[in-house]
Amino acid sequence: MSAFYALLKRDLRLAYRQGSAVTLTLAFFIIAVTLFPLGVGPELAVLARIGPGVLWVGALLSCLLTLDRLYQADYEDGTLEQLMKGPLPLELMVLAKVAAHWISSVLPLILIAPVLAITFNIVADGIWVLVLSLLIGSPVLSLIGSIGAALTVAMRRGGVLLSLMILPLYIPVLIFGVAAVEAAISLLAISPHLMLLGGLTLGALVLCPFASAAALRLAVE
Amino acid sequence: MTLIVENLGCVRQERIIFSDVNFTVKAGQALWVKGRNGTGKSSLLRIIAQLLKPASGQISWQQKDVLDEPVEFLKRFEYIGHLDALKTSMTPRENLSFWAKYRGPNNIEAAIEAFKIEEIADFPVRSLSAGQKKRSNLARLIACPSKIWILDEPISSLDVHFIDLFTDLLRAHLEDGGLALYATHQDLEIDDVQLLNLDEYTGAGS
Numbered sequence: 001m002s003a004f005y006a007l008l009k010r011d012l013r014l015a016y017r018q019g020s021a022v023t024l025t026l027a028f029f030i031i032a033v034t035l036f037p038l039g040v041g042p043e044l045a046v047l048a049r050i051g052p053g054v055l056w057v058g059a060l061l062s063c064l065l066t067l068d069r070l071y072q073a074d075y076e077d078g079t080l081e082q083l084m085k086g087p088l089p090l091e092l093m094v095l096a097k098v099a100a101h102w103i104s105s106v107l108p109l110i111l112i113a114p115v116l117a118i119t120f121n122i123v124a125d126g127i128w129v130l131v132l133s134l135l136i137g138s139p140v141l142s143l144i145g146s147i148g149a150a151l152t153v154a155m156r157r158g159g160v161l162l163s164l165m166i167l168p169l170y171i172p173v174l175i176f177g178v179a180a181v182e183a184a185i186s187l188l189a190i191s192p193h194l195m196l197l198g199g200l201t202l203g204a205l206v207l208c209p210f211a212s213a214a215a216l217r218l219a220v221e
Numbered sequence: 222m223t224l225i226v227e228n229l230g231c232v233r234q235e236r237i238i239f240s241d242v243n244f245t246v247k248a249g250q251a252l253w254v255k256g257r258n259g260t261g262k263s264s265l266l267r268i269i270a271q272l273l274k275p276a277s278g279q280i281s282w283q284q285k286d287v288l289d290e291p292v293e294f295l296k297r298f299e300y301i302g303h304l305d306a307l308k309t310s311m312t313p314r315e316n317l318s319f320w321a322k323y324r325g326p327n328n329i330e331a332a333i334e335a336f337k338i339e340e341i342a343d344f345p346v347r348s349l350s351a352g353q354k355k356r357s358n359l360a361r362l363i364a365c366p367s368k369i370w371i372l373d374e375p376i377s378s379l380d381v382h383f384i385d386l387f388t389d390l391l392r393a394h395l396e397d398g399g400l401a402l403y404a405t406h407q408d409l410e411i412d413d414v415q416l417l418n419l420d421e422y423t424g425a426g427s
Contacts, residue, residue, distance in 0.1 A: 006322035010308075017310040078304025081272050085295055086324050221273055 003088040004096045011100030014073075021066050022104055029062040029109050033116045044121040051120025052130060052181035053174075058116075059109045059134060060170050063141045066105040067166075068159040070097060070149035071216065080153075081220050090213035094146055098208075102142040110134045122185065129184035129194075133177045137197040140173045143204040150215035173200050222248040222283065222368060224269075224400060229278035231264045238264050239422040240277070244415060246400050248368075251391070251411050254404040256419030262404035263303065265419065266373050269402060270300040298369035299324075305358040309347035313338055313357035316346065317364045324365040332363035335390060337383075351378040359387065362394075370394060372403040384409075 015022055036054045037047055074080040083093055113134060117127045148166040152158030180193035223245060230240040238261035246252045254262045267273040269280060271291050280287045287294040307316050314333065321327040333342050336356045341349055346357065355378040362370055370391070376384045388409045391401060395413065403409070 002325075003323045006319055010311075010319045013315075014308060014310060076304075077308070078302050078306040079308070081302060082300070082306045082320075083323070085271055085300060087296065088323070 003086060004092055007083070007088065007093060007096040008100050011097055012104055015100065015104035021069065022108060025062050025065050025105050026108050026112065028065060029058050030112065030116065032061065033058040034119065037119055047119075048121045048123075048126075048185065051117060051122045052126065052178045052185070054120065055113055055116060055130060056134075056174055056177045056181075059106070059113065059138065060141060060167075060174060062109055063106055063138070063145065064159075064163050064166075066101065067142075067145040067149050068152065068162050070101055070146055071153045071219075072149070072158075075153045075219065080216070084216070084220060090216060091209035094150075094209040094212040094216070095205075098139075098142045098146045098212075101146075102139055106138045106142060110138060122181070125187075126181050126185040129190050130181045133180040133194060133197060136194055136201060137173045137177045139201050140197075140204045141170060143201075143208040144169045146212040147208055147215060150212040150219065153216065153219045173197065176200070222398070222400065223281075224369065224402075225279075225281040226269070227279045227281070229265070229268065229280065230276040231261050231268060231273070232276040233264065237276075237423065239419055242278070242417070242419075242422050244417055246402065246415065248398045248400055249395050249413060251395055251401040251403065251414040252417055253409070253411070253414050254402060254417050254419065255406075256404075256423075260419035260423050262419055263373050265417075266300070266371050266402060266404055267302075270298065270302075270371050271295060272300070297367055298371050299362050299365060299367040300371040300373075301359060301362065301375055302373050305346075305354045306361075307346045307354055307358055310345055312343050312345055313349075313360065314342040316357065317360055320361050321364045326366065327364070328366055329364050332360040335363045336360040337386065352380060352383065355379055356383060363390070368399050370399065370401040370403070372401065374405060375403055376405055376407065376409070 033054055036050065040046055040050065071080060074083065084090060110131060114127045114131055117130055122130065144166050148162040152162045155161065176193045176196045180190050180197065183190045183193055225245045227243055229242040231238040242265065244252055254265055256262050264273060268275045282294045314329065317329045317332055321329050333339055336359055338356050338360060341353050346354060359375060376387060379387060391409065391411060394401060
Protein backbone atom coordinates (compact mmCIF):
# COMPACT_ATOMS: atom_id res chain seq x y z
CA MET A 1 0.00 0.00 0.00
CA SER A 2 3.00 2.33 0.22
CA ALA A 3 2.71 3.01 -3.52
CA PHE A 4 -0.97 3.95 -3.01
CA TYR A 5 -0.11 6.42 -0.24
CA ALA A 6 2.88 7.77 -2.18
CA LEU A 7 0.62 8.60 -5.14
CA LEU A 8 -2.13 10.02 -2.92
CA LYS A 9 0.39 12.19 -1.08
CA ARG A 10 1.99 13.37 -4.33
CA ASP A 11 -1.35 14.36 -5.86
CA LEU A 12 -2.34 16.24 -2.69
CA ARG A 13 1.02 18.01 -2.69
CA LEU A 14 0.56 18.98 -6.35
CA ALA A 15 -2.97 20.24 -5.65
CA TYR A 16 -1.60 22.32 -2.75
CA ARG A 17 1.29 23.71 -4.83
CA GLN A 18 -0.95 24.49 -7.81
CA GLY A 19 -3.53 25.92 -5.43
CA SER A 20 -5.21 28.05 -8.08
CA ALA A 21 -7.43 25.18 -9.28
CA VAL A 22 -8.78 24.50 -5.80
CA THR A 23 -9.26 28.21 -5.11
CA LEU A 24 -11.09 28.68 -8.43
CA THR A 25 -13.35 25.70 -7.72
CA LEU A 26 -14.22 27.07 -4.32
CA ALA A 27 -14.75 30.59 -5.72
CA PHE A 28 -16.98 29.20 -8.50
CA PHE A 29 -19.06 27.29 -5.95
CA ILE A 30 -19.51 30.33 -3.72
CA ILE A 31 -20.33 32.71 -6.60
CA ALA A 32 -22.66 30.28 -8.42
CA VAL A 33 -24.60 29.49 -5.25
CA THR A 34 -24.86 33.10 -4.03
CA LEU A 35 -26.20 34.19 -7.43
CA PHE A 36 -29.43 32.31 -6.78
CA PRO A 37 -30.66 34.40 -3.82
CA LEU A 38 -29.91 37.49 -5.91
CA GLY A 39 -31.84 36.04 -8.85
CA VAL A 40 -34.93 34.66 -7.15
CA GLY A 41 -35.28 37.42 -4.55
CA PRO A 42 -35.15 37.56 -0.76
CA GLU A 43 -38.28 35.46 -0.09
CA LEU A 44 -37.01 33.19 2.74
CA ALA A 45 -39.51 30.38 2.11
CA VAL A 46 -38.50 30.18 -1.57
CA LEU A 47 -34.80 30.19 -0.70
CA ALA A 48 -35.26 27.43 1.86
CA ARG A 49 -37.21 25.43 -0.73
CA ILE A 50 -34.57 25.67 -3.48
CA GLY A 51 -31.49 25.78 -1.19
CA PRO A 52 -30.67 22.06 -0.98
CA GLY A 53 -30.96 21.61 -4.74
CA VAL A 54 -28.89 24.72 -5.51
CA LEU A 55 -26.12 23.66 -3.13
CA TRP A 56 -25.99 20.12 -4.53
CA VAL A 57 -26.01 21.32 -8.15
CA GLY A 58 -23.37 23.93 -7.28
CA ALA A 59 -21.13 21.27 -5.74
CA LEU A 60 -21.69 18.99 -8.71
CA LEU A 61 -20.78 21.67 -11.29
CA SER A 62 -17.81 22.90 -9.26
CA CYS A 63 -16.47 19.36 -9.10
CA LEU A 64 -16.52 19.23 -12.92
CA LEU A 65 -14.09 22.15 -13.15
CA THR A 66 -11.13 20.11 -11.93
CA LEU A 67 -12.08 16.68 -13.26
CA ASP A 68 -10.67 17.13 -16.76
CA ARG A 69 -7.16 17.48 -15.28
CA LEU A 70 -7.48 14.33 -13.19
CA TYR A 71 -5.30 12.30 -15.56
CA GLN A 72 -4.49 14.82 -18.28
CA ALA A 73 -1.46 16.43 -16.60
CA ASP A 74 0.06 13.00 -15.97
CA TYR A 75 -0.75 11.95 -19.54
CA GLU A 76 0.86 15.03 -21.07
CA ASP A 77 4.12 14.88 -19.12
CA GLY A 78 4.60 11.10 -19.50
CA THR A 79 3.94 10.32 -15.83
CA LEU A 80 0.80 8.30 -16.57
CA GLU A 81 2.61 5.61 -18.56
CA GLN A 82 5.23 5.39 -15.81
CA LEU A 83 2.48 5.01 -13.20
CA MET A 84 0.80 2.33 -15.30
CA LYS A 85 3.82 0.05 -15.26
CA GLY A 86 4.40 0.55 -11.55
CA PRO A 87 3.68 -1.98 -8.83
CA LEU A 88 0.20 -0.62 -8.15
CA PRO A 89 -2.67 -2.25 -10.10
CA LEU A 90 -4.18 0.35 -12.40
CA GLU A 91 -7.52 0.20 -10.56
CA LEU A 92 -5.81 1.14 -7.27
CA MET A 93 -3.89 3.90 -9.04
CA VAL A 94 -7.27 5.27 -10.18
CA LEU A 95 -8.59 5.06 -6.60
CA ALA A 96 -5.56 6.93 -5.23
CA LYS A 97 -6.03 9.73 -7.77
CA VAL A 98 -9.79 9.87 -7.18
CA ALA A 99 -9.23 10.05 -3.41
CA ALA A 100 -6.77 12.92 -3.89
CA HIS A 101 -9.26 14.71 -6.15
CA TRP A 102 -12.06 14.31 -3.61
CA ILE A 103 -9.91 15.55 -0.72
CA SER A 104 -8.47 18.50 -2.63
CA SER A 105 -11.47 19.61 -4.72
CA VAL A 106 -14.69 18.31 -3.15
CA LEU A 107 -13.98 18.34 0.58
CA PRO A 108 -13.42 22.14 0.63
CA LEU A 109 -16.87 22.55 -0.98
CA ILE A 110 -18.45 20.41 1.75
CA LEU A 111 -16.71 22.46 4.45
CA ILE A 112 -18.00 25.75 3.05
CA ALA A 113 -21.51 24.42 2.29
CA PRO A 114 -22.94 25.03 5.83
CA VAL A 115 -22.04 28.73 5.58
CA LEU A 116 -23.76 29.00 2.21
CA ALA A 117 -26.73 26.99 3.50
CA ILE A 118 -27.36 29.72 6.09
CA THR A 119 -27.85 32.25 3.28
CA PHE A 120 -30.65 30.00 1.99
CA ASN A 121 -32.41 30.00 5.37
CA ILE A 122 -32.01 26.22 5.69
CA VAL A 123 -32.72 25.07 9.27
CA ALA A 124 -29.92 23.62 11.42
CA ASP A 125 -31.10 20.01 11.00
CA GLY A 126 -31.17 20.51 7.25
CA ILE A 127 -27.63 21.92 7.26
CA TRP A 128 -26.17 18.92 9.10
CA VAL A 129 -27.97 16.51 6.80
CA LEU A 130 -26.72 18.51 3.80
CA VAL A 131 -23.15 18.06 5.02
CA LEU A 132 -23.79 14.39 5.76
CA SER A 133 -25.39 13.78 2.36
CA LEU A 134 -22.48 15.51 0.62
CA LEU A 135 -19.96 13.50 2.63
CA ILE A 136 -21.70 10.23 1.75
CA GLY A 137 -22.70 11.02 -1.84
CA SER A 138 -19.98 13.29 -3.21
CA PRO A 139 -17.36 10.53 -3.69
CA VAL A 140 -19.65 9.38 -6.52
CA LEU A 141 -18.94 12.68 -8.28
CA SER A 142 -15.19 12.02 -8.31
CA LEU A 143 -15.59 8.31 -9.06
CA ILE A 144 -17.96 8.69 -12.03
CA GLY A 145 -16.03 11.74 -13.17
CA SER A 146 -12.87 9.66 -13.27
CA ILE A 147 -14.39 7.53 -16.06
CA GLY A 148 -15.12 10.62 -18.15
CA ALA A 149 -11.67 12.04 -17.37
CA ALA A 150 -10.05 8.78 -18.47
CA LEU A 151 -12.08 8.60 -21.69
CA THR A 152 -11.17 12.18 -22.64
CA VAL A 153 -7.58 12.14 -21.39
CA ALA A 154 -6.03 12.24 -24.86
CA MET A 155 -8.40 14.93 -26.15
CA ARG A 156 -7.65 18.60 -26.21
CA ARG A 157 -10.57 20.57 -24.81
CA GLY A 158 -12.22 17.37 -23.66
CA GLY A 159 -13.83 19.20 -20.75
CA VAL A 160 -17.13 19.88 -22.55
CA LEU A 161 -17.44 16.30 -23.73
CA LEU A 162 -16.58 15.13 -20.23
CA SER A 163 -19.41 17.26 -18.80
CA LEU A 164 -21.90 15.97 -21.37
CA MET A 165 -20.94 12.38 -20.68
CA ILE A 166 -21.02 12.40 -16.90
CA LEU A 167 -23.65 14.98 -15.93
CA PRO A 168 -26.54 12.58 -16.74
CA LEU A 169 -24.84 9.96 -14.57
CA TYR A 170 -24.89 12.39 -11.62
CA ILE A 171 -28.70 12.54 -11.61
CA PRO A 172 -29.35 9.68 -9.10
CA VAL A 173 -26.92 11.05 -6.53
CA LEU A 174 -28.38 14.54 -6.97
CA ILE A 175 -31.96 13.26 -6.45
CA PHE A 176 -31.17 11.30 -3.28
CA GLY A 177 -28.82 13.97 -1.90
CA VAL A 178 -31.45 16.70 -2.21
CA ALA A 179 -34.21 14.37 -1.01
CA ALA A 180 -32.27 13.66 2.20
CA VAL A 181 -31.97 17.38 3.02
CA GLU A 182 -35.62 18.04 2.17
CA ALA A 183 -36.65 15.11 4.37
CA ALA A 184 -34.65 16.58 7.28
CA ILE A 185 -36.27 20.01 6.78
CA SER A 186 -39.73 18.37 6.67
CA LEU A 187 -38.88 16.28 9.79
CA LEU A 188 -39.19 13.02 7.82
CA ALA A 189 -36.89 10.00 7.96
CA ILE A 190 -33.54 10.69 6.30
CA SER A 191 -31.95 7.26 6.61
CA PRO A 192 -33.48 5.73 3.43
CA HIS A 193 -32.04 8.54 1.30
CA LEU A 194 -28.64 8.38 2.99
CA MET A 195 -28.55 4.61 2.63
CA LEU A 196 -29.32 4.91 -1.08
CA LEU A 197 -26.55 7.51 -1.38
CA GLY A 198 -24.22 5.13 0.44
CA GLY A 199 -25.25 2.35 -1.91
CA LEU A 200 -24.49 4.53 -4.93
CA THR A 201 -21.08 5.39 -3.48
CA LEU A 202 -20.25 1.76 -2.78
CA GLY A 203 -21.40 0.74 -6.25
CA ALA A 204 -19.31 3.46 -7.84
CA LEU A 205 -16.35 2.49 -5.65
CA VAL A 206 -16.50 -1.04 -7.02
CA LEU A 207 -17.25 -0.32 -10.69
CA CYS A 208 -15.64 3.01 -11.56
CA PRO A 209 -11.97 2.09 -10.96
CA PHE A 210 -12.31 -0.80 -13.43
CA ALA A 211 -14.03 1.34 -16.06
CA SER A 212 -11.49 4.17 -15.63
CA ALA A 213 -8.56 1.75 -15.77
CA ALA A 214 -9.86 0.21 -19.01
CA ALA A 215 -10.26 3.68 -20.55
CA LEU A 216 -6.73 4.67 -19.48
CA ARG A 217 -5.26 1.52 -21.03
CA LEU A 218 -6.91 2.44 -24.34
CA ALA A 219 -5.70 6.04 -24.12
CA VAL A 220 -2.06 5.15 -23.49
CA GLU A 221 -1.98 2.64 -26.36
CA MET B 222 18.80 -13.58 -17.33
CA THR B 223 17.72 -13.48 -20.96
CA LEU B 224 15.20 -11.46 -22.92
CA ILE B 225 14.06 -13.14 -26.14
CA VAL B 226 11.94 -11.45 -28.78
CA GLU B 227 10.57 -13.59 -31.60
CA ASN B 228 8.70 -12.58 -34.75
CA LEU B 229 7.53 -9.32 -33.19
CA GLY B 230 5.27 -7.19 -35.35
CA CYS B 231 3.68 -3.80 -34.82
CA VAL B 232 0.69 -2.32 -36.63
CA ARG B 233 -0.58 1.21 -35.90
CA GLN B 234 -3.73 2.59 -37.53
CA GLU B 235 -3.70 -0.32 -40.01
CA ARG B 236 -0.11 0.58 -41.04
CA ILE B 237 2.57 -2.06 -40.64
CA ILE B 238 5.37 -0.38 -38.69
CA PHE B 239 7.67 -3.42 -38.54
CA SER B 240 7.36 -7.17 -38.69
CA ASP B 241 9.33 -10.31 -37.82
CA VAL B 242 11.75 -8.63 -35.44
CA ASN B 243 13.91 -11.16 -33.59
CA PHE B 244 16.64 -10.68 -31.02
CA THR B 245 18.04 -12.12 -27.81
CA VAL B 246 19.70 -10.01 -25.13
CA LYS B 247 21.51 -11.58 -22.18
CA ALA B 248 22.76 -10.17 -18.88
CA GLY B 249 25.65 -7.80 -19.50
CA GLN B 250 24.55 -7.09 -23.07
CA ALA B 251 22.89 -4.12 -24.69
CA LEU B 252 20.69 -3.75 -27.76
CA TRP B 253 21.02 -0.56 -29.76
CA VAL B 254 17.79 0.05 -31.69
CA LYS B 255 18.53 2.17 -34.70
CA GLY B 256 16.48 3.38 -37.61
CA ARG B 257 15.12 6.33 -39.50
CA ASN B 258 12.18 8.36 -38.21
CA GLY B 259 8.96 6.34 -38.30
CA THR B 260 10.58 2.93 -38.41
CA GLY B 261 9.13 2.03 -34.99
CA LYS B 262 12.00 2.45 -32.51
CA SER B 263 9.76 3.94 -29.84
CA SER B 264 6.96 1.48 -30.64
CA LEU B 265 9.33 -1.48 -30.22
CA LEU B 266 10.53 -0.21 -26.84
CA ARG B 267 6.96 0.57 -25.73
CA ILE B 268 5.88 -2.95 -26.68
CA ILE B 269 8.67 -4.43 -24.58
CA ALA B 270 7.75 -2.03 -21.75
CA GLN B 271 4.17 -3.41 -21.93
CA LEU B 272 2.75 -0.03 -22.95
CA LEU B 273 1.68 -1.23 -26.41
CA LYS B 274 0.29 -4.53 -27.59
CA PRO B 275 2.18 -6.16 -30.44
CA ALA B 276 0.34 -7.26 -33.58
CA SER B 277 2.26 -10.53 -33.54
CA GLY B 278 5.15 -12.31 -31.89
CA GLN B 279 6.39 -13.31 -28.49
CA ILE B 280 8.50 -11.74 -25.77
CA SER B 281 10.07 -14.12 -23.24
CA TRP B 282 11.86 -13.28 -20.03
CA GLN B 283 13.46 -16.14 -18.09
CA GLN B 284 11.57 -18.63 -20.33
CA LYS B 285 8.21 -17.05 -19.48
CA ASP B 286 5.97 -15.24 -21.95
CA VAL B 287 5.77 -11.68 -20.61
CA LEU B 288 2.62 -10.94 -22.62
CA ASP B 289 0.80 -13.69 -20.71
CA GLU B 290 2.52 -13.23 -17.34
CA PRO B 291 3.60 -9.59 -17.18
CA VAL B 292 3.68 -9.07 -13.39
CA GLU B 293 7.18 -10.43 -12.68
CA PHE B 294 8.66 -8.74 -15.76
CA LEU B 295 7.09 -5.37 -14.87
CA LYS B 296 9.10 -5.33 -11.62
CA ARG B 297 12.37 -5.91 -13.46
CA PHE B 298 12.69 -2.96 -15.80
CA GLU B 299 12.86 0.80 -15.77
CA TYR B 300 11.54 2.58 -18.85
CA ILE B 301 12.61 6.08 -19.82
CA GLY B 302 10.37 7.43 -22.56
CA HIS B 303 10.41 10.54 -24.73
CA LEU B 304 8.70 12.64 -22.06
CA ASP B 305 10.46 13.57 -18.83
CA ALA B 306 7.77 12.31 -16.41
CA LEU B 307 8.66 15.09 -13.99
CA LYS B 308 6.23 17.32 -12.11
CA THR B 309 7.32 20.87 -12.78
CA SER B 310 6.11 22.27 -9.45
CA MET B 311 8.20 19.71 -7.57
CA THR B 312 11.98 19.57 -7.28
CA PRO B 313 14.07 16.76 -8.85
CA ARG B 314 14.64 15.39 -5.33
CA GLU B 315 10.88 15.33 -4.65
CA ASN B 316 10.20 13.71 -8.03
CA LEU B 317 12.82 11.03 -7.39
CA SER B 318 11.56 10.54 -3.86
CA PHE B 319 8.05 9.91 -5.21
CA TRP B 320 9.23 7.36 -7.76
CA ALA B 321 11.42 5.62 -5.21
CA LYS B 322 8.44 5.32 -2.83
CA TYR B 323 6.11 4.31 -5.67
CA ARG B 324 8.34 1.76 -7.32
CA GLY B 325 11.09 1.13 -4.74
CA PRO B 326 13.83 0.49 -3.78
CA ASN B 327 15.01 3.86 -2.55
CA ASN B 328 18.40 5.06 -3.76
CA ILE B 329 17.85 8.79 -4.21
CA GLU B 330 21.11 10.27 -2.95
CA ALA B 331 23.18 7.90 -5.10
CA ALA B 332 21.03 8.88 -8.12
CA ILE B 333 21.52 12.60 -7.50
CA GLU B 334 25.25 12.09 -7.18
CA ALA B 335 25.54 9.79 -10.22
CA PHE B 336 23.82 12.26 -12.55
CA LYS B 337 25.46 15.28 -10.94
CA ILE B 338 22.23 17.08 -10.15
CA GLU B 339 23.19 18.05 -6.57
CA GLU B 340 23.11 21.76 -7.34
CA ILE B 341 19.68 21.68 -8.97
CA ALA B 342 18.08 18.95 -6.85
CA ASP B 343 16.13 21.38 -4.68
CA PHE B 344 14.89 23.81 -7.34
CA PRO B 345 11.49 23.39 -9.00
CA VAL B 346 11.74 21.43 -12.25
CA ARG B 347 10.04 24.28 -14.09
CA SER B 348 13.19 26.39 -13.60
CA LEU B 349 15.53 23.79 -15.17
CA SER B 350 16.90 23.55 -18.71
CA ALA B 351 15.95 20.68 -21.05
CA GLY B 352 19.27 18.91 -20.34
CA GLN B 353 18.88 19.28 -16.59
CA LYS B 354 15.35 17.89 -16.80
CA LYS B 355 16.64 14.96 -18.85
CA ARG B 356 19.30 14.17 -16.23
CA SER B 357 16.73 14.46 -13.45
CA ASN B 358 14.55 11.97 -15.31
CA LEU B 359 17.44 9.60 -16.08
CA ALA B 360 18.36 9.67 -12.37
CA ARG B 361 15.33 7.43 -11.87
CA LEU B 362 17.48 4.58 -13.29
CA ILE B 363 19.68 4.76 -10.20
CA ALA B 364 17.00 5.88 -7.71
CA CYS B 365 14.86 2.82 -8.51
CA PRO B 366 17.51 0.25 -9.55
CA SER B 367 16.33 -2.47 -11.92
CA LYS B 368 18.01 -5.12 -14.03
CA ILE B 369 16.61 -4.02 -17.38
CA TRP B 370 16.88 -0.50 -18.72
CA ILE B 371 14.59 0.40 -21.62
CA LEU B 372 15.65 3.80 -22.90
CA ASP B 373 14.03 5.82 -25.66
CA GLU B 374 16.35 8.63 -26.82
CA PRO B 375 18.13 8.82 -23.44
CA ILE B 376 20.80 11.27 -24.60
CA SER B 377 18.61 13.81 -26.41
CA SER B 378 19.16 17.26 -24.85
CA LEU B 379 22.41 16.13 -23.15
CA ASP B 380 25.72 17.82 -23.93
CA VAL B 381 28.87 15.84 -24.80
CA HIS B 382 30.07 15.80 -21.19
CA PHE B 383 26.84 14.30 -19.88
CA ILE B 384 26.58 11.85 -22.80
CA ASP B 385 29.97 10.50 -21.67
CA LEU B 386 28.75 10.40 -18.06
CA PHE B 387 25.60 8.53 -19.08
CA THR B 388 27.62 6.09 -21.22
CA ASP B 389 29.85 5.33 -18.21
CA LEU B 390 26.77 4.65 -16.07
CA LEU B 391 25.34 2.40 -18.78
CA ARG B 392 28.63 0.47 -18.96
CA ALA B 393 28.64 0.08 -15.16
CA HIS B 394 25.05 -1.21 -15.30
CA LEU B 395 26.01 -3.82 -17.90
CA GLU B 396 29.15 -4.84 -16.00
CA ASP B 397 26.94 -5.27 -12.95
CA GLY B 398 24.90 -7.92 -14.80
CA GLY B 399 22.11 -5.70 -16.07
CA LEU B 400 20.88 -5.47 -19.63
CA ALA B 401 19.76 -2.49 -21.65
CA LEU B 402 17.76 -1.70 -24.76
CA TYR B 403 18.17 1.79 -26.09
CA ALA B 404 17.13 3.77 -29.13
CA THR B 405 19.48 6.57 -30.13
CA HIS B 406 20.71 8.14 -33.34
CA GLN B 407 24.24 8.19 -31.94
CA ASP B 408 26.64 5.35 -31.10
CA LEU B 409 27.24 5.16 -27.33
CA GLU B 410 30.46 3.13 -27.61
CA ILE B 411 29.31 0.20 -25.51
CA ASP B 412 31.45 -2.96 -25.82
CA ASP B 413 28.93 -5.79 -25.84
CA VAL B 414 26.19 -4.28 -27.96
CA GLN B 415 23.97 -5.75 -30.68
CA LEU B 416 22.65 -3.53 -33.40
CA LEU B 417 19.01 -3.79 -34.45
CA ASN B 418 18.47 -1.63 -37.50
CA LEU B 419 14.71 -1.27 -37.93
CA ASP B 420 15.17 0.09 -41.46
CA GLU B 421 15.56 -3.58 -42.43
CA TYR B 422 12.23 -4.62 -40.96
CA THR B 423 9.97 -2.05 -42.57
CA GLY B 424 9.49 -0.09 -45.73
CA ALA B 425 8.81 3.16 -43.86
CA GLY B 426 12.35 4.41 -43.96
CA SER B 427 13.09 3.60 -47.59
